[in-house]
Amino acid sequence: MIDTQNIHVQKIENSKIGQVDFNNIPFGKVYSDHMFMADYAEGDWKNLNINPYAPIEMSPANPSLHYGVSIFEGLKAYKHENGDVAVFRPDKNLERLNFSARRMCMPELDESVYYDGLDTLLALDKQWVPSVPGTALYIRPFVISDDDYIGVTPSVNFKFMIITCPVGAYYAKPVRVKIETEFVRAVKGGSGACKTGCNYGPTLYPAQLAKSQGYDQLIWTDGREHKYVEESGTMNLMFIINGKLVTPETGDSILNGITRRSVIELAQAWGVEVEERKVEVAEVMAAIKDGSLQEAFGAGTAATIAHIEVIAYEGKDYTLPDIAKREFSNKVLKELDDIKYGNKEDQFGWLRKI
Numbered sequence: 001m002i003d004t005q006n007i008h009v010q011k012i013e014n015s016k017i018g019q020v021d022f023n024n025i026p027f028g029k030v031y032s033d034h035m036f037m038a039d040y041a042e043g044d045w046k047n048l049n050i051n052p053y054a055p056i057e058m059s060p061a062n063p064s065l066h067y068g069v070s071i072f073e074g075l076k077a078y079k080h081e082n083g084d085v086a087v088f089r090p091d092k093n094l095e096r097l098n099f100s101a102r103r104m105c106m107p108e109l110d111e112s113v114y115y116d117g118l119d120t121l122l123a124l125d126k127q128w129v130p131s132v133p134g135t136a137l138y139i140r141p142f143v144i145s146d147d148d149y150i151g152v153t154p155s156v157n158f159k160f161m162i163i164t165c166p167v168g169a170y171y172a173k174p175v176r177v178k179i180e181t182e183f184v185r186a187v188k189g190g191s192g193a194c195k196t197g198c199n200y201g202p203t204l205y206p207a208q209l210a211k212s213q214g215y216d217q218l219i220w221t222d223g224r225e226h227k228y229v230e231e232s233g234t235m236n237l238m239f240i241i242n243g244k245l246v247t248p249e250t251g252d253s254i255l256n257g258i259t260r261r262s263v264i265e266l267a268q269a270w271g272v273e274v275e276e277r278k279v280e281v282a283e284v285m286a287a288i289k290d291g292s293l294q295e296a297f298g299a300g301t302a303a304t305i306a307h308i309e310v311i312a313y314e315g316k317d318y319t320l321p322d323i324a325k326r327e328f329s330n331k332v333l334k335e336l337d338d339i340k341y342g343n344k345e346d347q348f349g350w351l352r353k354i
């Protein structure tokens with residue numbers, strides 16, 4: 001059912017779907033047929049429309065290009081066995097998009113614009129939600145400036161867009177991570193808790209350096225002392241230490257991940273003790289050495305759960321316990337997948353059916 005009351009829909013003439021090999025999808029390179037767009041001008045969201053996916057025009061003086069005035073989200077839609085399409089916790093993404101908007105002097109999004117856009121776009125491109133096990137449709141909502149003014153000042157015109165791309169089965173390989181003690185991602189008082197473009201560009205160089213040293217990702221530490229572990233690239237960081245789920249508390253410098261929150265809520269429902277607090281690098285290293293660290297993983301929309309196999313610190317690699325023996329992270333990964341793919345009752349009300 002496509003509600004076109006508020007949205008002007010221009011359908012594509014010839015769908016590109018026939019050209020896609022759903023068994024072999026390169027991440028982030030294949031986009032579905034349509035995109036959603038709305039304009040913000042004179043204090044209101046307006047001109048809601050869906051068009052064939054295509055390049056957009058903008059002024060070369062657009063502040064998003066020069067100063068990182070942009071915010072984004074990442075979420076996924078899953079195909080169920082009965083053909084239903086369900087989006088995982090989109091309400092949390094809207095909340096976080098509006099949190100980012102306030103920090104970046106950008107307008108908050110109306111709930112109706114967000115859901116009308118999301119629902120109509122997904123209904124139109126429903127066949128783009130892949131059904132091969134492990135695959136999903138990645139959804140990227142974002143807001144950019146639409147000003148033609150190069151001054152460093154809040155913009156007045158904006159564009160909200162949603163683009164989507166099918167993504168392949170993400171068989172998350174266990175990762176090797178390096179505890180970063182030189183470069184900084186975020187600090188107290190900064191914008192690290194926002195999904196804003198300007199947080200990611202500066203992480204590419206330290207991540208590339210870690211890659212060249214044989215690591216998949218970094219574990220960022222606090223920007224003042226490099227004393228506390230914070231998070232990992234695009235995933236939050238979680239540990240099982242002495243049977244407890246221990247994770248750095250969120251704040252200015254740690255992204256408030258929806259996967260992280262979901263893992264915590266499941267752990268609590270299962271009676272697992274959860275500690276959200278500052279976690280010292282020294283504590284993690286001591287727990288590795290005395291054997292009380294049982295599991296370590298990253299939590300994020302892309303991989304859901306990425307087991308950490310090796311942690312490097314001060315030039316030395318530490319190998320963590322056998323992945324097969326990691327009871328909690330394996331169980332929570334399966335539970336989240338079962339809920340997302342509709343194989344288990346959605347008892348928390350996390351799914352939005354399209």
Ligand SMILES: *Cc1c(COP(=O)(O)O)cnc(C)c1O
Nearest residue numbers: 234235236255257258259300301
């Ligand atoms: C998006 C993101 C996460 C994970 O958040 P989810 O909502 O679970 O996808 C973690 N850290 C950073 C820096 C991110 O950008």
